[in-house]
Amino acid sequence: MTALTESTGAAVAAEAPFGTEVLAVRGCESLTAANAPRSVLHDPAEPWSPTNCYMDVWIGLTAALGLDPVPMLGAAFSADFLGDQWEFLKPRQEDLEVLYGLAVGEYDTWRPLGEHLQLAMSRGDALIVEVDAFHLPDTEGVSYGLEHTKTSIVPLRLDPAAGELLYLHNDGVHVLSGEDLENTLGPGARSGRVPYPYVELVRVAGVRRLEPRQLWQHTVELVRDHLRRAPGSSAGSEGPAQRLVTAIREHLPVLAERGMDYFHLYSFATTRQAGLTAGLAAHACRYLAAGAARWPSDLDAELLIEAAESFDAAAGAAKTLQFQLARAARGRTARVDTSADAFVAGHTAGMVAVREALGLGE
Structure with a gap:
C-alpha cells in the first residue's frame, strides 16, 4: 500500500468511524425507541427502577430479545455486604448461558471502538460498553453535559448515514447522534473520561427460548446454587443486612462532615444497591411461586409469597433509610433505627423463607 493510499484510507476511516452499513443486534433490526419492549422490572412504580447500569442493560437486552429477564435474578440471593459497600448486583454469566444460551465474556478493544462495534454488530452480536454519561x-x-461519570450501555442498532445509534441504558432505549455519538463511541471517546473502556461481548447466535416449565426448572436449580453460596447461611452467622446497617450507623458522623456530594456516592454504594437487590429478589420469589403453583414440585408456593413480601418490605425500608442518610448529610438529626431495623428484618425473613421454600432450611 502506498503512502497516499494509507493516508486516504485513514481519512475515510476518520470521516466514517462507524462504516456505512446499517447494522443491528440479532433480533433488534426493527427496534425503535418507541416500540422497544419494557420489562415489569422497569415499571416506574418499582421503588428502585432503574436499578444499576449493568443490571439494567441486561434487563433491557433480554427484553429486547424477547426473553423474560426475571429468571436471571438468582444472584440477588447470594449478594453480600463487602465492608464498605453492598455488592454491585450482576447476573452471573453461567446463569445467562444456562437460561438463555447467551455467551458473555470480556472483549479486548485493540482497534478503534467504532471498528469493533461494526464487526460485532455485523455478526448480530451485542457489546456492553463502558462510556461517559x-x-x-x-x-x-x-x-448529561454536567458530570463525567462511567456507566454501561448496549448499542442495538447503528445507522451511520443518519448518524444515529439506538442504545440501551438505565430503564429504556434511547437514540445517540451527532457529537454525542462521536464522543461516546467514536474517535472523540479517546479524549474523554473512558478512553479505553471495559467491553463485554454478548454472542447472540446461540440464544435459546426454553419452554416455560423448563425455564422455571432451570431457574429453581440456579436459585438453589445461589442460596447455598449466600453469606450468613449457616446457623449463628451474621447476615449481610445486619452488617450493612451496623456499618451505616458507624458512618453517620462521616456523612454529616462530608455533606451531600459524598452522600450521593455513599448511598449509591450502600442503600441503593441493597434496596434494588431486595426488590429484585421479591420478583424472583414471585416467579418461583407462580411455577410452584402451576407445576408439580417440592417447592412451597405460600412460603415463596411470604419471602417476596419480606423482600418488598426490605426494599421499601432501604429507601426510607436512604432519606435518613440524606438528612444526616445535611447536618440534620437522622433517626435511622426504625428503617435500619426494618431492612434487616425484611431481608433476613425473606432469606429464611426462600431457603425453607426450596428445601434448604436449617
Missing part, C-alpha cells in the same frame, strides 16, 4: 442525552438533568 456526560454524553448520554437520556441522563439529562443528572449527568
Whole structure:
C-alpha cells in the first residue's frame, strides 16, 4: 500500500468511524425507541427502577430479545455486604448461558471502538460498553453535559448515514447522534473520561427460548446454587443486612462532615444497591411461586409469597433509610433505627423463607 493510499484510507476511516452499513443486534433490526419492549422490572412504580447500569442493560437486552429477564435474578440471593459497600448486583454469566444460551465474556478493544462495534454488530452480536454519561442525552438533568461519570450501555442498532445509534441504558432505549455519538463511541471517546473502556461481548447466535416449565426448572436449580453460596447461611452467622446497617450507623458522623456530594456516592454504594437487590429478589420469589403453583414440585408456593413480601418490605425500608442518610448529610438529626431495623428484618425473613421454600432450611 502506498503512502497516499494509507493516508486516504485513514481519512475515510476518520470521516466514517462507524462504516456505512446499517447494522443491528440479532433480533433488534426493527427496534425503535418507541416500540422497544419494557420489562415489569422497569415499571416506574418499582421503588428502585432503574436499578444499576449493568443490571439494567441486561434487563433491557433480554427484553429486547424477547426473553423474560426475571429468571436471571438468582444472584440477588447470594449478594453480600463487602465492608464498605453492598455488592454491585450482576447476573452471573453461567446463569445467562444456562437460561438463555447467551455467551458473555470480556472483549479486548485493540482497534478503534467504532471498528469493533461494526464487526460485532455485523455478526448480530451485542457489546456492553463502558462510556461517559456526560454524553448520554437520556441522563439529562443528572449527568448529561454536567458530570463525567462511567456507566454501561448496549448499542442495538447503528445507522451511520443518519448518524444515529439506538442504545440501551438505565430503564429504556434511547437514540445517540451527532457529537454525542462521536464522543461516546467514536474517535472523540479517546479524549474523554473512558478512553479505553471495559467491553463485554454478548454472542447472540446461540440464544435459546426454553419452554416455560423448563425455564422455571432451570431457574429453581440456579436459585438453589445461589442460596447455598449466600453469606450468613449457616446457623449463628451474621447476615449481610445486619452488617450493612451496623456499618451505616458507624458512618453517620462521616456523612454529616462530608455533606451531600459524598452522600450521593455513599448511598449509591450502600442503600441503593441493597434496596434494588431486595426488590429484585421479591420478583424472583414471585416467579418461583407462580411455577410452584402451576407445576408439580417440592417447592412451597405460600412460603415463596411470604419471602417476596419480606423482600418488598426490605426494599421499601432501604429507601426510607436512604432519606435518613440524606438528612444526616445535611447536618440534620437522622433517626435511622426504625428503617435500619426494618431492612434487616425484611431481608433476613425473606432469606429464611426462600431457603425453607426450596428445601434448604436449617
